[in-house]
Amino acid sequence: MKTFYTADHHLHHSGMELSFGKIVETFEKPERAEIILARVKEVGLGPVLTPQDYEIAPIKRIHTPDYVDFLKGVYEEWRAAGRDGEVWPYSWRHRSMPPIDKAPNGLDARLSYYSFDMAGSITATTWQAAKRAADTALAGADAVLGGERTAFSLCRPPGHHAGRDFFGGYCYLNNAAIAVQRFRDAGRSRVAVLDVDYHHGNGTQEIFYDRADVLVASMHGDPDFEFPFHLGYARERGEGAGEGFNLNYPLPSGTQWPEWSAAFEDACRRIAAFDAQALVVSLGVDTYKDDPISQFKLDSPHFSEIGARIAALSLPTLFVMEGGYAVGALGVNAVNVLTSFEQ
């Protein structure tokens, strides 16, 4: 299996985050991608290739032009306002405030408009890193379109919390969604997304919610107790033409393999029935028992079972890296999925 990777991911590093009332080193740190890359090399998964520098057009198939301009330019605006450090939003529209559909003018109001949390900041080079993560997803999609059965896009920063015009949950551009659209634009008429990250992929859900050509299935911590909250309930089934093409499997805190794999099996069967021409896996391994920010109890061998079950779908499959924060086991867990897929 080819792995797509670029060291440009180092261009994004929010130093800190707020975790249960304490300022701590961010869990979404550059070391994550290096650990996964080291394991890819250790097991001899296959060649590690640098993605080309793509045009912006395939990113704008998913993200709005105003959001892309905002992400590119907001750090300079922050500096021009006389501020140091990283760009952080800090206040959001409460349910008591009427919705708006146009960005406000002021810097902080616009930052609020284009985000939903403060899991991660925007640094001087976050845009470049996010753009290269999207390139990494595109290169993986192009490898599969070129005839490879599978590919691994080692994206960082991750993407599944980013929507058409918002960032959050450590995500800025939705790498998996950009890859899905690449498959669609190359003529694959139906594409499935299997999101195995511990968190609900609210961005991916938002992007494809009204579409029947993209089936999105996600197993995750129940939004009643887990980030991103508010979205990810089973009742969210898609809307309009997309009704029935969004599948959520919210699961309780402490979920172990039998319960997780039952939901996963149901998702796999629904994907098989969808008759997809390509599959994009949002590969988060934060379901691991020792993940520092998650509450599921999967163990390292379970990730091998996940890879084998995905392989049994017999679909052209792109793996796109999402979350996973237990750095000691991160490489083993992510690469277990990939090696078992290939066996």
Ligand code: Q9C
């Ligand atoms: N105290 C992904 O896995 N909240 N994003 C963490 C920790 C943000 C997870 C709070 C979690 C985002 C891609």
Ligand code: ZN
């Ligand atoms: Zn996650």
